[in-house]
Amino acid sequence: MREPLRFTGKIMSVTVSRVADRWFASVTVDTEDAPRCRAENQGAVGVDLGASTLATLSTGEVFAGPKPHTALLKRLRRLSRSLSRKSKGSRNRAKARMRLARLHARIANIRRDALHKLTASLTRRFHTICIEDLHVRGTPRNRHLARSIADMGVTEFRRQLQYKAAMRGGWxxxxxxxxxxxxxxxxxxxxxxxxxxxxxxxxxxxxxTTHDRDVNAARNILANGLARLSGPTASSAEPEACGEKDSGAPSLCLVRETASMKQEVRFVPV
Structure with a gap:
C-alpha cells in the first residue's frame, strides 16, 4: 500500500472487503486515546424523526434528508428488470448484476454521508439531545411508511448519535x-x-396556538427528556453503552463519558 496511515501506532490487523466492484482495506491500528473534543453546549435540543423529513429540531431547524432510494428508484427498477432478463451464467448478466450493485452502493453511501454530517453537527453543537424511541421494526408492516422510514436510516441515525455523543461527553x-x-x-x-x-x-x-406538527413534537420530546433527566428516574438509570442494550422496550438512555465508544470505520481504497 502506497498511502501512508492516518494514525501512528501498532498495526493489529487488515481486513480486505469488496463493495460492488471496489476493493477496500480496513486497517486496525492500536493508538493512544485521542483528546476528546467537548460539545459547544448550545443547550439541549429535541429531535423529531419522520418519514417526510429526516429530522426536525425543537429550534425550528428542518433537515430534509437526501432520500437516495426514492430519488434513484426509477433507475433501480430499470436495472433490476434488465438483470432479470439476462440469461443465467452469461457475461451480460454479470455486467448487469455489477451495475445494480454499484447503484445500491451509491444509495448506501449517500444515506451514510448525510447521517454522519447531521449526527456530527448535533453532537458538536448540543450537549443534551432528546430523541424518540421509534418502533422501527413495526414500520415495514405499514405499506405507506415502510419505504420512507427505511430510506431515512432511523436506526443508523440513533447508533451514530449515541457513540458520537459519548465521545464528546454528551447525553x-x-x-x-x-x-x-x-x-x-x-x-x-x-x-x-x-x-x-x-x-x-x-x-x-x-x-x-398554531403548531407545525414536527416542530411541536420536537419541543415536546425536549421537555419530556429534560423532565426525565432531572427527575428521580435519572439517578437510578444506568448509562446505555452506545446501543449495547436491546432498544425494543421503552427506556431511558443516558450516554456519558464512561460509555463504551465505537470508532468510525475508515476505509482505504487499494
Whole structure:
C-alpha cells in the first residue's frame, strides 16, 4: 500500500472487503486515546424523526434528508428488470448484476454521508439531545411508511448519535415511544384525541396556538427528556453503552463519558 496511515501506532490487523466492484482495506491500528473534543453546549435540543423529513429540531431547524432510494428508484427498477432478463451464467448478466450493485452502493453511501454530517453537527453543537424511541421494526408492516422510514436510516441515525455523543461527553435521552409528542400542545399541554399523519399544521382548541406538527413534537420530546433527566428516574438509570442494550422496550438512555465508544470505520481504497 502506497498511502501512508492516518494514525501512528501498532498495526493489529487488515481486513480486505469488496463493495460492488471496489476493493477496500480496513486497517486496525492500536493508538493512544485521542483528546476528546467537548460539545459547544448550545443547550439541549429535541429531535423529531419522520418519514417526510429526516429530522426536525425543537429550534425550528428542518433537515430534509437526501432520500437516495426514492430519488434513484426509477433507475433501480430499470436495472433490476434488465438483470432479470439476462440469461443465467452469461457475461451480460454479470455486467448487469455489477451495475445494480454499484447503484445500491451509491444509495448506501449517500444515506451514510448525510447521517454522519447531521449526527456530527448535533453532537458538536448540543450537549443534551432528546430523541424518540421509534418502533422501527413495526414500520415495514405499514405499506405507506415502510419505504420512507427505511430510506431515512432511523436506526443508523440513533447508533451514530449515541457513540458520537459519548465521545464528546454528551447525553442522549430516549423518550418513551408511547409519549404523545405530536398530539400534545407544547404551549398548554392539551392532548388531542386524534391526529392523522396528513395533518401537518394544527391549532390547539384550548390556547389557540398554531403548531407545525414536527416542530411541536420536537419541543415536546425536549421537555419530556429534560423532565426525565432531572427527575428521580435519572439517578437510578444506568448509562446505555452506545446501543449495547436491546432498544425494543421503552427506556431511558443516558450516554456519558464512561460509555463504551465505537470508532468510525475508515476505509482505504487499494
Amino acid at each position: 442522549v435521552m430516549v423518550v418513551d415511544r408511547f409519549y404523545p409528542s405530536s398530539k400534545r400542545c407544547s404551549a398548554c399541554g392539551h392532548v388531542m384525541e386524534e391526529m392523522p399523519l396528513s395533518v401537518r399544521r394544527w391549532t390547539c382548541p384550548e390556547c389557540g
